[in-house]
Amino acid sequence: MGRTKTSRRSVTKLLCALALLLLATSAGAADKKPKLPSNDDCLACHQDSSLSHDVNGKSVSLAVDPDKFKNSIHGGMFTCVDCHEDLKEAPHTTTPKKVSCAKCHADSDTAYSHSVHANAIKGGGAIGERAPTCTSCHGDTHQILPGSDPNSKVFRANIANTCGSCHGQKFVTDAAGLSPTTFANYQQSVHGMAVKNGDTQHEIPGQLDHKTGNAAVCTDCHGNHEILPPSNPKSPIFKFNVPQTCGKCHNDVSQQFMTSIHGKAITKGNWQSPVCTDCHGIHSIKNHLDPKSPVAAANLATATCGGCHEGVRLTNDFGVAGARTSTYNDSYHGLASKLGSRVVANCASCHGVHNILPSSDPHSTINAANLAHTCGNCHRNASQKFAQGKIHINDPVSRDAGSVGTMWVRRAYLLIITLTLAGMLMHNLLIWRRKVLKRREMEARTVLRMSPRQRIQHAALLLSFFFLALSGFALKYPDSWMAWVLGSSEAVRHIGHRIAAVVLLSVGLYHVIYCIATREGRQLALDFLPKLSDVTDLRMTLLYYAGRSDQKPRYGRFSYADKFEYLALVWGTILMGVTGLVLWFPVLISRWLPRWWLDIASALHFYEAILAVSAIFVWHFYFVIFDPDVYPLNWAFWDGKISEHHLREHHPLVYEELQQAPAEAEPKAAEPESREEEPVAH
Helix, strand or coil: CHHHHHHHHHHHHHHHHHHHHHHHHHHHHHHHCCCCCCHHHHHHHHCCCCCEEEECCEEEECCCCHHHHHHCCCCCCCCHHHHCCCCCCCCCCCCCCCCCHHHCCHHHHHHHHCCHHHHHHHHCHHHHHHCCCHHHHHCCHHHCCCCCCCCCCCCHHHHHHHHHHHHCCCHHHHHHCCCCCHHHHHHHCHHHHHHHCCCCCCCCCCCCCCCCCCCCCHHHHHCCCCCCCCCCCCCCCCHHHHHHHHHCCCHHHHHHHHHCHHHHHHHCCCCCCCCHHHHHCCCCCCCCCCCCCCCCHHHHHHHHCHHHHCCCHHHHHHCCCCCHHHHHHHCHHHHHHHCCCCCCCCHHHHHCCCCCCCCCCCCCCCCCCCHHHHHHCCCCCCCCCCCCCCCCCCCCCCCCHHHHHHHHHHHHHHHHHHHHHHHHHHHHHHHHHHHHHHHHHHCCCCEECCCHHHHHHHHHHHHHHHHHHHHHHHHHCCCCHHHHHCCCCHHHHHHHHHHHHHHHHHHHHHHHHHHHHCHHHHHHHHHHCCCHHHHHHHHHHHHHHCCCCCCCCCCCCCCHHHHHHHHHHHHHHHHHHHHHHHHHCHHHHCCCCCCHHHHHHHHHHHHHHHHHHHHHHHHHHHHHHHCCCCCCCCCHHHHCEECHHHHHHHCHHHHHHHHCCCHHHHHHHHCHHHCCCCCCCC
């Protein structure tokens, strides 16, 4: 028995010794386990501002500001090794792995992975390299501030600037095809200006009379981490989601819109129906009182509403009447609006703003039972009869008494006006013709001004020039009387234009040969050459007709005015000929020249035509028609002759030369009309 007790005590002592040995071994092992670096251990190196690392050939700073890290959202919650889990000692000899925010922010990371930004990174290329990551928006990893901190990049008032750091740059256009003006447009918008002015509690002008939440920033419409393209049905800016997105702030307006004809069409999936952004704009939304706003009173008919309701697309698809803009513009309301009236009725005045309903709806402002009240908003005490009739009075599909009556009045008066003016014109032309011919017979026009060859050239030039102008401007202004004269036919216009062009160029070529090969032509060209005396003649002319001198200018065969017109004609013919041929054969020319040369040729052709036609009417027609000395017409273009009096008054040097000619030459000068001789003056 004693031995048994002794054995038990020995075993107990042995077990205790083993336990103590095990505990001692564990304690020793624990003492040998490496201790993880603290923040102070890391900052001992990383607070050095000169510390950097080379990444893809670029020096990246590894310095961390201890104070900023301490004040960051992570500084008070984590240690360095909580994020840099692969680091076990300080200093470390290996480059730490890239930190993943998903460890703590799994939901945000999942949402971001579906976004356009993440897809851009996956796609690579120039846009992938610059697409934003977590730190692009939230700031440097070691000094991320909470969204409630005014210094945070995701603080509400700073979000536009954060997004604008990319979306205000040109590279988003070059790489992603997005507009670089998005940020600038937002800054000038009603939302951007409210944020800029610190108006976090702003009122919606003219729409809501209660206070709303903060002014909208980028994330309110696009979301934050899961930003999706507008083509994605899950995107808050997908067309059919826009009313709900805007309704987060403008709830009352959104509810009104969804009960309107436009909102119901959107509910049915009609892509053609407008939503908020179609009328108000996207990033450049402005106050409706701003003249640049698409919903400003003056812009509603001409641009915003007219964009859909002027054409025939809605008529063909849904039976909605078109020509709304043009018929409104022809009404008193439209005409007054064009003249700048700020109180005259516009589309919204009658149809409503967000609560637009079809006229068949009893609640519609243009329902027959409600028209008197609608008109009474501007026309006090308007009766039911006052409201009868069509506002769009020239509507071609209207069959009401006012529209039908107006149509017949218009037709009758167009006939009356045409017949009356035609009769007056024929009456006066008959009188004018007789008086002109009688005056022509009374004048002793014996001096040859233009030879037959010169008159033929002049006639061909005259006819081809004016047909070119008529047919050319008919293309530029297809709704003008010029197109009507040509039967509003493109075939007549372009064939006739080319025929006239060939005639003009042929006359020009013949004139060159005429001036080289004939004595008459060579003399003509020499007489047209500018001289220093032309400058003196111009000065004397201005002084004489301004009443500052009694000395009348003395011209020879051609005055400075004749020479200027002739040289302008030569230059214009060459320029119009060259540019016209370029436009006539664009495919052939494009074999040697880029396409944009055709655009330059078209501009030169058009503006030179304006200059030429204007010069003919202002300059040439004055000297041959409206000059009191020749009115109503200088007949030299017809028979080539002028009177001796005209020669003495307008070409005194030539007249004196004829008077001093030898006696044997006098009989020839006395009878110039009986022979085909060289003209003495032009």
